[in-house]
Amino acid sequence: MNSRRGVLSPSAALGTGSVEGHGFRRGRVYSVMVGMAVVGAGLVAQLIRVQFGPYAPVFDARARAGNGRLERVVPERGLIFDRDGTLLATNGTMYYMEIEIRQLNETSRREIASVLSKLLVLPMDDLLAQLTYDWAAEGQYRIRLTREDPRLGRLPIRLDPTVAGVLRDFLADPLAPDLSGLDLVPTSSRHYPNGTLAGHILGIVNQEGEGFFGVEGYYDDWLSGKSITVERTFIPPDARLEPDPPAGVNLVLTIDADIQEVTEIALREAIQSTEAEAGQIIVMDPRNGEILAMAAWPTLDPNNYEPWLVKAKDDQSAITPAVAAQYEPGSTFKIVTMASALSSGAVQPNDVFVDTGLIEVGGVPIRNWDYGAWGPQTMIGCMRYSLNVCLAWVASQKLGASSFYGYLTEFGVGQLSGIDLAGEVAGQLRTPRHPEWTESDLGTNAFGQGVSVTPIQLITAAAAVANKGVMTQPHVVREIASPQGTYRPKPVVLGRPVTPEAAHMLTQMLAESLEGETRKAAVAGYQLAGKTGTAQIPGERGYDPKWTIASFVGWGPLPDPVFIVVVRLDKPTTSPWGSVVAAPVFQEVVERLVVLLQLPPNPAVPMALGG
Amino acid sequence: MRKAHRQAFRQAPWRILQQTTSNTLLGLVALLVIAGMYLAVNARLADAGRVLLGLEAQRADLMRQSTNLGAQLADLTTPQRMMERAASLGFQPAHAKDLEYVVIDGYVPPRGFDAPPPIGSPVMPSGSLSPAYTETLADWTLRMVELLRGVR
Numbered sequence: 001m002n003s004r005r006g007v008l009s010p011s012a013a014l015g016t017g018s019v020e021g022h023g024f025r026r027g028r029v030y031s032v033m034v035g036m037a038v039v040g041a042g043l044v045a046q047l048i049r050v051q052f053g054p055y056a057p058v059f060d061a062r063a064r065a066g067n068g069r070l071e072r073v074v075p076e077r078g079l080i081f082d083r084d085g086t087l088l089a090t091n092g093t094m095y096y097m098e099i100e101i102r103q104l105n106e107t108s109r110r111e112i113a114s115v116l117s118k119l120l121v122l123p124m125d126d127l128l129a130q131l132t133y134d135w136a137a138e139g140q141y142r143i144r145l146t147r148e149d150p151r152l153g154r155l156p157i158r159l160d161p162t163v164a165g166v167l168r169d170f171l172a173d174p175l176a177p178d179l180s181g182l183d184l185v186p187t188s189s190r191h192y193p194n195g196t197l198a199g200h201i202l203g204i205v206n207q208e209g210e211g212f213f214g215v216e217g218y219y220d221d222w223l224s225g226k227s228i229t230v231e232r233t234f235i236p237p238d239a240r241l242e243p244d245p246p247a248g249v250n251l252v253l254t255i256d257a258d259i260q261e262v263t264e265i266a267l268r269e270a271i272q273s274t275e276a277e278a279g280q281i282i283v284m285d286p287r288n289g290e291i292l293a294m295a296a297w298p299t300l301d302p303n304n305y306e307p308w309l310v311k312a313k314d315d316q317s318a319i320t321p322a323v324a325a326q327y328e329p330g331s332t333f334k335i336v337t338m339a340s341a342l343s344s345g346a347v348q349p350n351d352v353f354v355d356t357g358l359i360e361v362g363g364v365p366i367r368n369w370d371y372g373a374w375g376p377q378t379m380i381g382c383m384r385y386s387l388n389v390c391l392a393w394v395a396s397q398k399l400g401a402s403s404f405y406g407y408l409t410e411f412g413v414g415q416l417s418g419i420d421l422a423g424e425v426a427g428q429l430r431t432p433r434h435p436e437w438t439e440s441d442l443g444t445n446a447f448g449q450g451v452s453v454t455p456i457q458l459i460t461a462a463a464a465v466a467n468k469g470v471m472t473q474p475h476v477v478r479e480i481a482s483p484q485g486t487y488r489p490k491p492v493v494l495g496r497p498v499t500p501e502a503a504h505m506l507t508q509m510l511a512e513s514l515e516g517e518t519r520k521a522a523v524a525g526y527q528l529a530g531k532t533g534t535a536q537i538p539g540e541r542g543y544d545p546k547w548t549i550a551s552f553v554g555w556g557p558l559p560d561p562v563f564i565v566v567v568r569l570d571k572p573t574t575s576p577w578g579s580v581v582a583a584p585v586f587q588e589v590v591e592r593l594v595v596l597l598q599l600p601p602n603p604a605v606p607m608a609l610g611g
Numbered sequence: 612m613r614k615a616h617r618q619a620f621r622q623a624p625w626r627i628l629q630q631t632t633s634n635t636l637l638g639l640v641a642l643l644v645i646a647g648m649y650l651a652v653n654a655r656l657a658d659a660g661r662v663l664l665g666l667e668a669q670r671a672d673l674m675r676q677s678t679n680l681g682a683q684l685a686d687l688t689t690p691q692r693m694m695e696r697a698a699s700l701g702f703q704p705a706h707a708k709d710l711e712y713v714v715i716d717g718y719v720p721p722r723g724f725d726a727p728p729p730i731g732s733p734v735m736p737s738g739s740l741s742p743a744y745t746e747t748l749a750d751w752t753l754r755m756v757e758l759l760r761g762v763r
Contacts, residue, residue, distance in 0.1 A: 090681055
């Protein structure tokens with residue numbers, strides 16, 4: 001009692017022990033108690049909400065998973081430039097639409113479905129079905145909206161930044177439709193600014209960031225970099241700077257976008273004027289194997305690659321035909337045969353062959369393209385008039401099987417060229433060691449029948465003749481820029497299939513024949529060499545009587561060629577002949593090529609020569 | 612002196628109580644100061660963490676914007692568009708016969724294009740934070756009230 005009195009005595013001494021004073025103190029105590037009760041009630045309410053509220057499963061899952069989550073971080077895919085720095089492949093941002101299921105209400109379900117169906121022209125029923133499905137029963141509280149593709153099944157819906165911007169405005173505007181629960185998740189996507197330009201060279205990248213075909217497929221590991229796994233924390237004090245994953249390399253191609261553009265325009269016009277089914281043009285520097293342009297029809301837009309995946313299921317060569325679409329080359333293959341014969345010394349340009357219009361090799365009769373007899377012809381005449389009988393004679397009676405196929409192997413026929421594009425095929429060549437080889441193959445192979453090559457193989461072989469007998473490996477990548485430095489691959493010499501003298505002789509022979517017989521390929525002011533080809537198309541019942549593959553291989557300017565061009569047109573309708581439909585395409589391409597490559601005309605060649 | 616103190620406490624025992632209370636309060640204040648300091652340091656750490664997370668997100672966003680702008684620039688300067696633009700300005704493709712080549716002694720052609728090294732890849736955020744982590748009790752209460760009132 002004493003102590004109690006003692007405690008109160010200072011107050012009593014101050015004269016504050018009145019009834020009013022006690023009431024005031026009691027009021028204060030009550031206020032504090034009420035305040036504490038409110039705070040306590042709030043805490044209890046929050047605890048109940050966290051424990052049993054709508055987000056309880058989210059917190060529960062988080063508690064089980066710890067304070068962070070392991071995330072696989074994928075670096076930005078490397079860029080692809082042309083040789084002058086034009087951006088051919090870059091990265092953009094697309095947005096997935098994710099739904100926080102617990103955030104949805106009846107209004108937002110309906111309005112999300114309505115807005116998206118109108119904005120993206122998607123069936124509202126399908127969207128509504130996804131939004132009303134009981135995902136929680138499957139333990140899912142966040143879903144990604146998908147759409148039905150008739151060929152590829154269900155695919156996640158991806159929005160471009162413009163559409164995503166519209167939705168984001170809706171989300172921010174209280175007067176806009178209720179889209180609560182909708183979240184836009186950015187994701188990196190491959191973007192090809194030039195659309196179809198060089199699409200067949202570039203290849204494609206799927207939504208998962210994996211490259212297929214072309215450069216994207218061949219250099220996929222390099223371009224995609226290395227993904228890393230980081231532990232992402234949600235607790236700010238634990239936040240730390242995560243390391244960037246090692247980025248993918250940037251590539252500079254040997255392709256010149258301007259030459260590619262010109263080549264694609266020439267091919268498109270040729271396809272339209274000849275009503276051909278398909279076609280390819282390759283432009284290469286024979287000195288180092290750099291591919292300057294590689295056009296193909298039908299064109300491929302890697303931004304919209306889905307239809308091509310379906311096409312590639314039936315025809316693996318559809319996406320990269322220049323390296324995968326093999327065909328019997330026909331008369332353009334005579335370049336290889338004659339180069340081999342000249343190099344071995346079996347024939348000389350002025351050796352005479354008397355063409356009777358028929359020769360039998362292995363019991364199979366071989367005739368000329370016009371079924372005619374051309375009488376005495378030098379080797380120059382044989383190439384100029386593209387005489388099958390003469391070339392079959394050269395291969396079978398002057399060269400012999402062993403030597404002929406030895407040269408073909410040296411030229412890389414039936415082998416991969418090693419070009420750095422995914423999907424290359426080797427072509428087909430039956431040598432005497434092959435069980436199905438017959439002697440007649442020797443005669444027909446000499447003028448490009450019974451042997452299959454790809455356009456890239458043919459240009460690589462012909463480039464050896466253009467490049468003084470040195471055959472270089474074709475390639476499309478000129479420079480690789482990585483964080484560690486820049487690497488520029490050196491030209492690879494595949495071999496020296498023919499002597500420089502033989503290459504020079506054949507080039508002169510083909511230059512003469514181009515100026516004489518194939519004037520539609522000539523370009524005023526420039527000396528060029530070239531050979532036409534009209535190949536029949538083999539089928540299950542022999543050669544197709546109607547359709548051909550028309551082609552042209554040419555190089556220049558002589559005497560030191562810096563470009564070689566292959567033109568191939570499949571099933572032209574207006575004329576079956578390479579000299580009629582393919583040679584003018586070569587001329588058109590070269591007329592622009594000499595300007596773009598800044599090649600001055602040869603004063604010795606008249607500027608009015610062009611045919 | 613000690614005797615005097617004992618005498619004083621004996622005469623006024625409330626002083627012992629006051630002393631005990633003072634000591635307890637002193638300890639409490641010290642504890643509060645330490646707790647306050649701990650809280651302040653933690654708050655600053657949390658704040659720094661939030662700033663770091665924010666900056667990371669901002670960096671990723673800026674990188675994304677930069678990439679998008681680069682892509683837009685590339686869209687605007689494709690060879691096809693440049694040719695169309697040149698044609699609209701009255702230019703036409705040059706032919707060999709239109710050109711005159713001049714030999715300039717000592718001219719060194721420009722070095723070819725060198726690719727830029729790849730830039731660091733920012734961590735792409737895997738979506739905004741779930742409302743479970745950002746919604747306060749007040750937000751939730753307000754949302755519930757509005758929902759009951761039929762307002763979104």
